[in-house]
Amino acid sequence: xxxxxxxxxxxxxxxxxxxxxxxxxxxxxxxxxxxxxxxxxxxxxxxxxxxxxxxxxxxxxxxxxxxxxxxxxxxxxxxxxxxxxxxxxxxxxxxxxxxxxxxxxxxxxxxxxxxxxxxxxxxxxxxxxxxxxxxxxxxxxxxxxxxxxxxxxxxxxxxxxxxxxxxxxxxxxxxxxxxxxxxxxxxxxxxxxxxxxxxxxxxxxxxxxxxxxxxxxxxxxxxxxxxxxxxxxxxxxxxxxxxxxxxxxxxxxxxxxxxxxxxxxxxxxxxxxxxxxxxxxxxxxxxxxxxxxxxxxxxxxxxxxxxxxxxxxxxxxxxxxxxxxxxxxxxxxxxxxxxxxxxxxxxxxxxxxxxxxxxxxxxxxxxxxxxxxxxxxxxxxxxxxxxxxxxxxxxxxxxxxxxxxxxxxxxxxxxxxxxxxxxxxxxxxxxxxxxxxxxx
Numbered sequence: 037x038x039x040x041x042x043x044x045x046x047x048x049x050x051x052x053x054x055x056x057x058x059x060x061x062x063x064x065x066x067x068x069x070x071x072x073x074x075x076x077x078x079x080x081x082x083x084x085x086x087x088x089x090x091x092x093x094x095x096x097x098x099x100x101x102x103x104x105x106x107x108x109x110x111x112x113x114x115x116x117x118x119x120x121x122x123x124x125x126x127x128x129x130x131x132x133x134x135x136x137x138x139x140x141x142x143x144x145x146x147x148x149x150x151x152x153x154x155x156x157x158x159x160x161x162x163x164x165x166x167x168x169x170x171x172x173x174x175x176x177x178x179x180x181x182x183x184x185x186x187x188x189x190x191x192x193x194x195x196x197x198x199x200x201x202x203x204x205x206x207x208x209x210x211x212x213x214x215x216x217x218x219x220x221x222x223x224x225x226x227x228x229x230x231x232x233x234x235x236x237x238x239x240x241x242x243x244x245x246x247x248x249x250x251x252x253x254x255x256x257x258x259x260x261x262x263x264x265x266x267x268x269x270x271x272x273x274x275x276x277x278x279x280x281x282x283x284x285x286x287x288x289x290x291x292x293x294x295x296x297x298x299x300x301x302x303x304x305x306x307x308x309x310x311x312x313x314x315x316x317x318x319x320x321x322x323x324x325x326x327x328x329x330x331x332x333x334x335x336x337x338x339x340x341x342x343x344x345x346x347x348x349x350x351x352x353x354x355x356x357x358x359x360x361x362x363x364x365x366x367x368x369x370x371x372x373x374x375x376x377x378x379x380x381x382x383x384x385x386x387x388x389x390x391x392x393x394x395x396x397x398x399x400x401x402x403x404x405x406x407x408x409x410x411x412x413x414x415x416x417x418x419x420x421x422x423x424x425x426x427x428x429x430x431x432x433x434x435x436x437x438x439x440x441x442x443x444x445x446x447x448x449x450x451x452x453x454x455x456x457x458x459x460x461x462x463x464x465x466x467x468x469x470x471x472x473x474x475x476x
Contacts, residue, residue: 054151063147064135070154071132077161078103083199088128096121104165124157170204174211177219184218189226201227202235206242209255217258224262244271247278253315256281264321275327279319283330286316286338291348307348317356333371336360340375347386350379404474423466434462
């Protein structure tokens with residue numbers, strides 16, 4: 037019995053059919069059957085429903101290939117991809133089409149030659165990289181240069197095919213760990229809006245069910261950030277549970293002393309934020325009002341109590357919960373006035389530093405000019421007309437004063453309560469001015 041050179045494992049193995057046609061001397065039929073399974077192989081790898089020349093061109097075109105036979109990183113590899121595409125175009129035009137129109141009859145030698153060629157391409161396509169490869173998405177997530185911005189995540193999300201997006205997101209959630217959860221959260225956040233309505237609802241249900249039972253802090257942090265814009269579309273029970281966990285974590289937030297020993301055997305003590313504090317930070321991404329109608333004032337009470345502790349707690353509150361402490365115009369929330377003033381009066385340097393360093397003012401100025409990285413001093417210098425002259429110089433000097441007396445304190449220059457109150461007032465007034473100016 038003659039042996040057919042085609043030896044590929046398909047879901048529905050064509051080998052037996054080709055073998056029967058080959059053994060019966062129906063060489064042309066064997067060729068047509070082999071090409072038919074080549075077509076199915078290409079369709080299976082690309083999810084295309086095209087045929088012939090158009091199928092091959094869409095699948096292998098080096099401009100935007102769905103199947104990559106190499107990395108396409110050099111001109112030689114691009115030429116190789118182009119050559120294979122042209123050969124396969126020829127397979128359909130010069131081999132399949134004439135036989136489909138009964139214009140060719142093959143002998144054994146011709147059949148063997150064609151089957152050998154088809155065998156090569158079936159094997160190559162089965163093992164080739166496709167346009168979308170989950171492992172490549174994982175490598176992007178692990179990239180230390182991953183840009184944690186919406187713009188970058190949006191571009192990565194667009195590379196995921198529509199019919200692969202839901203599975204990709206659920207698979208990413210399964211591999212969340214401490215090293216990658218922020219990057220995964222950014223990608224999920226950008227991908228959700230690209231899901232079809234039915235898939236989006238299914239994904240919300242998937243996340244709701246997970247949040248309703250998981251105690252994994254890393255998974256919770258990733259999903260709270262990723263789902264913050266669609267939070268109210270999740271199941272009520274899941275939202276109540278997670279919001280309760282985050283508020284409880286905020287209550288339990290504390291810094292503990294940790295001893296470390298250096299290479300010389302000397303010990304040093306530092307205050308380290310406990311895990312509950314890292315989880316509590318993500319409460320800021322949950323939209324208010326909360327699902328269980330927990331009053332934001334209850335969160336304010338917890339934060340104000342933290343402000344009365346060591347300076348590290350003030351740093352924690354101002355860094356992660358500034359939207360509670362300050363209003364939209366950058367002014368101090370009236371609920372915090374008493375505790376802030378009492379802490380300034382008690383000499384809490386961190387509270388003074390956060391306020392007089394223009395934390396709120398700088399945030400407002402960045403938002404107005406659309407530059408999230410610039411310092412207030414840089415903004416005043418670059419954006420002429422933002423603050424009318426000569427008041428811009430006065431604000432710049434107030435900023436310099438705050439830097440000298442709070443951000444980079446000189447010995448013997450600890451500010452008085454009255455000085456702190458003055459600078460806080462200036463920052464609040466200028467913040468209000470910028471906000472109103474930006475709306476006109």
